[in-house]
Amino acid sequence: MFTFAVKLHINNFSSIMANMIKIKKGLDINLKGKASDVLLNGGKSDSYAIVPDYYNGIIPKVVAKVGEKVKAGSVLMIDKNRPEIKFVSPVSGEVTAVNRGEKRKVLSIVVKPDAQIEYEDFGKKNVASLKGEEVKDAILNAGMWPFIKQRPYDIVASPVETPRDIFVSAFFSAPLAPNFDFIVKGQEADFQTGLDALTKLTTGKVYVGIRKGSSVRVNGVETVEVEGPHPAGNVGVQINQIKPVNKGEVVWVVNPTDVIVIGRLFNKGIADFSRLVVITGSETTERGYIKTIAGCTINSLVAGKILEGNEAVRIISGNVLTGTKVQKEDYLGAYDNQITVIPEGNETNDFFGWATPGFGKYSVSHSFPTWLVGKNKEYVIDARIKGGKRAIIMSNEYDSVFPMDIMPEYLLKAIIAFDIDKMENLGIYEVAPEDFALCEFVDTSKIELQKIVRNGLDLLYKEMN
């Protein structure tokens, strides 16, 4: 009935040339505190932990006992409903605590590491000669299954299903995000092996989205070059552009850094959860990459690297849009490759802020003069919400930073009303909360959109299963 201006285009995928996606909608928030491609010291943590809250769609059941000696790769916890999904210790040592909160909810399982890490032996395997089921079992047994998430619902994937396709976005586009090209240096073989393993798990294809101009080269998978502002690197956006998820279909997604860990499992036969984490943000004194192991404390990453001033700072595990607010004694997010430190800003008093011209204040709207300054200026943005929560008033705010063929405002309204038919029709199965992060950033009405989407997905999952 109506013709829409199609702002996004995809080249013909059957062509021999590299596949290309060009994203126009979106926003690169130019934050101060970028890291350069250097390795920093640090990362030696005095405890490591599994934090169930970092995973969606699982019910934790602790199997390790306090005082027990474990190796790297020993099972600490399983999913109650799907016991084949295991969560293993990233290091060898002693289980020192199972922390519980209200209603005995498991908060964390803590392991005190040995001086030298001992690994469970899973045996080196040649992926090429393995069947899909064997690859699946290997990943499950080594506790790496939680790396694999599925759309719809954005939860840890179900091992009994076979996905239509698997998507890996090797392009981190979020503010201050790590550079995957740097991370993968020296680990290309593990990355390739990990991708080979993934190809065994699907009857369809494995798609790898890489940044335009990236030096990452992989074989045996569909490589798609992605160009454009954030959220171009979000795997959800790439799925929507490459081959969208329709009702009844399931696709899996894996972080490229986790693909490397899976590859290592097959190449070395051990569960080696070491990874590079980038330290970024305006409130840091030293910025760069730290080699550490999943589940380490935040303190082991940021100690001595935070600007000591009078003002409070906020430490985020992850990026400023989708990360988790953490304290120094908390643990690194299960899927995170990044720590961002920004000012908290709760001591700032902005007198008549809504009326003053507001030089130097960051806004995508043209009602602040920042849009005249140009895109190269870097901004220090604190954690203030900078306004009161309102009903949705302005229209088209979300669309301009939402590069999917989905109407974000209407989908959100359907989720709030929990109208299942509408949600399905408007694309709930394609989205994850992270896809709405930029919408939440630009929202004049300061609504917590990611939370709405998360709750909607969880409720829908319950309703459907």
Add this chain to the structure above:
Amino acid sequence: MKALRNYLDKIKPNFEEGGKLAMFRSVFDGFETFLFVPNSTSKSGVHIHDCMDSKRTMTIVIIALLPALLFGMYNVGYQHNLAIGSDPGFLMTFIYGFLAVLPKIIVSYVVGLGIEFTVAQWKKEEIQEGFLVSGILIPMIVPVDTPLWMIAVATAFAVVFAKEVFGGTGYNVFNVALVTRAFLFFAYPAAMSGDQVFVRTSDTFGLGAGQVVDGFTGATPLGQIAIAGKELIGSFQATNILGEPISTMDYFIGLIPGSIGETSVLAILIGAVILLVTKIASWKTMTSVFVGGAVMSLIFNMIGTTVAMSVSPLDHLFLGGFAFGAVFMATDPVTSARTETGKYIYGFLVGAMAIIIRALNPGYPEGMMLAILLMNVFAPLIDYYVVEANINRRLKRAMK
């Protein structure tokens, strides 16, 4: 500033739950956030936020309205002096108009914000700033001689029945200011139309007293067009209140009788530029209204059996409340179409409908108010079809 902050922090506990002034909590909160951008930080979700908030949005709309408001004040004085045949100079002319308009602004704000504050306190919510714009729109779209009590009654009606019962700013179906105007129009027709209401002939607070000159007629150009019928076709000539001929240029500048803020297309265009540069109003809606109006007038020009039909497109767009409605009312994001395609359709139909009412209904010389209110009703329907188109396309994709 620091002292003020400290003082606020000192008195704040009184307004918290259980404090002795807890019943004024929303009001305190409203004033506190008015003075200082709230410094609460995000607890979950994104850690950084854009500096834009709804207070800033509303402020910019008000700034955009100021040129038209100030011009309107001057024009009130100008028309008055023209009617009594005196020339007290620019400043006194403006002051006369300022004094005539100010009480209306005060009444509109006091009544509307009073209700908003009460409801916010009752619902234990923050005060929403939506009425800051409605409150200044209301005095700008009424004739200058509207009695204050009428404005008070109509404002109260609109705020309660067009806004609060729906849930407040963001949930209303109709533009609140236009509901006020419609209430006045239908409840007190004698005070809202005719040729006696658009020019203030009496004195204001003792200022500008005088006798109306001979040959005075207070009819607006649109009023003249409406009563001209078909006899004068080809020879119709709009006049000012002294019977002197006026042209398109006069319509553009706006020193003609009409509702307070609507007469000057020039001043309104300054506001339009502010709204478009800051991207607060949708250029799609705004331009579509003008396009719709122009296309419809061209069609009527071709029929051309009455004076109203033969008015040129440009004159139609410049006259009455057309430009004001297109720039400030049709673009209200809450009550207009929200989808991008919908905005073109919505805007076009607003413009077309306004001209249809003007040309075909001699009882209503002006059609803009009714056109926008009518399209407010249809906006969700337009959006519905645009969303359905998206749904259908997505379903087709699944079929492949």
